[in-house]
Amino acid sequence: MLTINKKIRITSDNTKVEFDLQNQLPEGEYEVQLVINDKTQENENNYNLETWWKNGVKLDKFYSFRREDLYSDDGR
């Protein structure tokens, strides 16, 4: 299964949408499902990569977040 996340802009010609496949798929027939979410302006959060952290948790020190630790204590 392959998921493509992409923003599209609907213009006056609102009957066609084009996608570039990110992965190389073998030739053959595939089932494709296209889901169009709500308009971005109504659904967009205000994040970008530079500011995403500002709304997050402030930690007092550095943690490595290794899987060794992650799978030791999952908080249950």
Add this chain to the structure above:
Amino acid sequence: MTEDKKIIVDTNILIYLSNDVPKGTVKAVKKIKELRSGKFKLFTSEQVIREFIVTQSNLQKIQGEINFPKLLSDIQYIFKNFIIPYPTQISLSKLITYVSTYQITGKRIHDANIIAGASANNISSIFTNNFSDFSFALNGGFEMR
């Protein structure tokens, strides 16, 4: 035609990007900007997203209470900004090969599964803070950033 440059972004990096982590966040933001400037396509994975939700909700719980709207916004952000390959028969086969070839056991299987998923999608670079966890993959030509 040049081949796309692809890189998978590890769970720890997503945590640094989405929280204020001393010595983690600034470096991660800087590196991501460099990768984007270098025309890298940013991938993550189903496993990374699952681990992100676990870690992020635990961090919020430790700080007081879980902010579900914030948690969902974070997940939406990841979906919008990263390409997400899903596990396949090929990725599972590669995982089993790694286990056999490099004699990987225990919790290291989780690390190996990240590499298996990446490799199954022709991704040979990973952006992570924890290089040593993926040292086995260097033998297969994997690149750490």
